Amino acid sequence: xxxxxxxxxxxxxxxxxxxxxxxxxxxxxxxxxxxxxxxxxxxxxxxxxxxxxxxxxxxxxxxxxxxxxxxxxxxxxxxxxxxxxxxxxxxxxxxxxxxxxxxxxxxxxxxxxxxxxxxxxxxxxxxxxxxxxxxxxxxxxxxxxxxxxxxxxxxxxxxxxxxxxxxxxxxxxxxxxxxxxxxxxxxxxxxxxxxxxxxxxxxxxxxxxxxxxxxxxxx
Numbered sequence: 001x002x003x004x005x006x007x008x009x010x011x012x013x014x015x016x017x018x019x020x021x022x023x024x025x026x027x028x029x030x031x032x033x034x035x036x037x038x039x040x041x042x043x044x045x046x047x048x049x050x051x052x053x054x055x056x057x058x059x060x061x062x063x064x065x066x067x068x069x070x071x072x073x074x075x076x077x078x079x080x081x082x083x084x085x086x087x088x089x090x091x092x093x094x095x096x097x098x099x100x101x102x103x104x105x106x107x108x109x110x111x112x113x114x115x116x117x118x119x120x121x122x123x124x125x126x127x128x129x130x131x132x133x134x135x136x137x138x139x140x141x142x143x144x145x146x147x148x149x150x151x152x153x154x155x156x157x158x159x160x161x162x163x164x165x166x167x168x169x170x171x172x173x174x175x176x177x178x179x180x181x182x183x184x185x186x187x188x189x190x191x192x193x194x195x196x197x198x199x200x201x202x203x204x205x206x207x208x209x210x211x212x213x214x215x216x217x218x219x
Contacts, residue, residue, distance in 0.1 A: 001013050004033050004036050004037050004040075005036050006036075007036050007039050007040045007043070008040075010036070010037060010040035010044075011040040011043045011044045014040060014041065014044035014046065015044050015045075019044065019046060020046065020047045020048070020139065021046065021047060021048045021049075021050065021134055021139065022037070022041050022046055022048075022049050022050065023050040023130060023134075024037065024049070024050060024051050024052040025052055025054065026052045027052075028055075028065070028068075028178075028181065031052060031068040031069055031071075031072060032068055032071075032072075034051060034052065034072050034075075035072070035075055038072070038075050038076060038079060038081060039079070041081060042079045042080070042081050046081065047082065047139040048082050048083065048084055048134075048139040048142060048143065049076060049081050049082065049083045049084075050083065050084045050085075050086065050130070051069065051072050051073065051076065051083060051085065052069070052072075053069060053085045053086055053087060054086060054087075054088055054091075054126060055087065055088070055089070055090065056087065056089055056090070056118075056119065056185075056188060056193065056194045056195070056196065057087045057146075057148075057193070057196060057198060057199070058070060058085075058087075059073075059085075059146075060199075063184070065180075065181055065184045073085070082139070082142075082143040082144055083143075083144060084142045084143070084144075084145055084146075084147065085145070085146045085147070086126075086129075086130065086146075086147050086149065086212075087119075087146065087147070087148045087149070087196040088119070088121040088126045088129075088149050088150070088151075088196060089118060089119025089120045089121055089150055089151075089153075089194065089195070089196050089209075090118055090119070090120045090185065090194070091120070091121065091122065091123050091126070092120045092121060092122040092123070092151065092152070093122065093123055095120060095154070095157075095160060096108070096160070096164070097176075097177075098157060098182050098185055098186075099157050099160055099182075100174065100175060100176045100182070101160070101164060101166060102166075105167075106164075106165060106166045106167060107166055107167045107168075107169060108160060108161060108164065108166050108167070108168055108169070109168075109169050109170075109171050109174060109175070110157050110158050110168060110169075110170055110171070110186060111170070111171060111172070111173070111174060111183050111186045111187070112170070112186060112187070112190055113156070113158070113190050114156045114157040114158040114170075114186050114189065114190065115155065115156035115158055115159075115190065116156050116188075116189035116190040116191065116192055116193075116194055117153055117154070117155060117156065117189070117192075117194065117195050117205075118153060118154050118156065118157065118185075118189050118194040118195070119150040119152075119153050119194065119195045119196040119197075119209050120150070120151060120152050120153065120154060121149055121150060121151035121152070122151055125149075125151050125219065126149070128216070128219065129149060129212075129215075129216050129219070132215070132216045133147070133215050133216065136215075137215065147211075147212035147215070148196040148197050148200070148208060148209055148210070148211050148212045149196060149209075149210065149212040149213050150195070150196050150197070150206075150209040150210045150213065153195065153206070153209070156189060156190075157185075157186055157189065174186075195208075195209050196208070196209040197209030197210070197211065
């Protein structure tokens with residue numbers, strides 16, 4: 001299709017390929033692109049829409065970092081399109097990026113305490129998990145659910161120092177790409193909001209963070 005904004009073209013493409021489920025993996029900067037895609041999905045009779053979450057829990061956030069994700073959920077609800085949210089924490093492969101790790105200088109950078117627990121899961125495991133549940137669960141069983149998964153957890157971004165044999169420097173602001181987003185991740189971690197299970201009643205944080213893991217047994 002020429003553009004996701006072309007709702008008619010996207011609708012036709014979805015129908016022509018008999019698509020039942022859409023999995024969106026757009027980056028944090030492109031979350032709003034899902035709006036016309038949702039309209040097309042609704043018109044095409046899509047059974048389940050998996051929005052681009054794939055991070056720490058976004059529900060309740062109103063700021064620019066995760067607030068757009070909640071607008072997408074509101075859009076899905078407004079058109080009556082079933083959806084599935086998947087929280088997996090920070091992608092393991094992105095951890096060094098978050099702290100601006102410099103392998104040559106053996107140095108990384110953090111803001112504040114950076115000692116709050118962070119859920120993390122590898123991209124490969126998240127991809128495998130999504131593929132597995134979508135082929136082993138009915139779409140009706142996944143409708144309007146939140147699945148929380150965790151491959152591992154670290155004791156804050158500062159703890160990456162010993163793991164990488166690197167010096168940890170505390171800074172006021174982050175450099176490199178998307179500095180405000182990196183600062184946001186460190187901030188929510190220090191406020192106990194970077195685990196996939198935070199806020200779940202009746203379970204310990206670790207139990208809640210891994211509660212969705214059971215749907216892909218042995219992984």
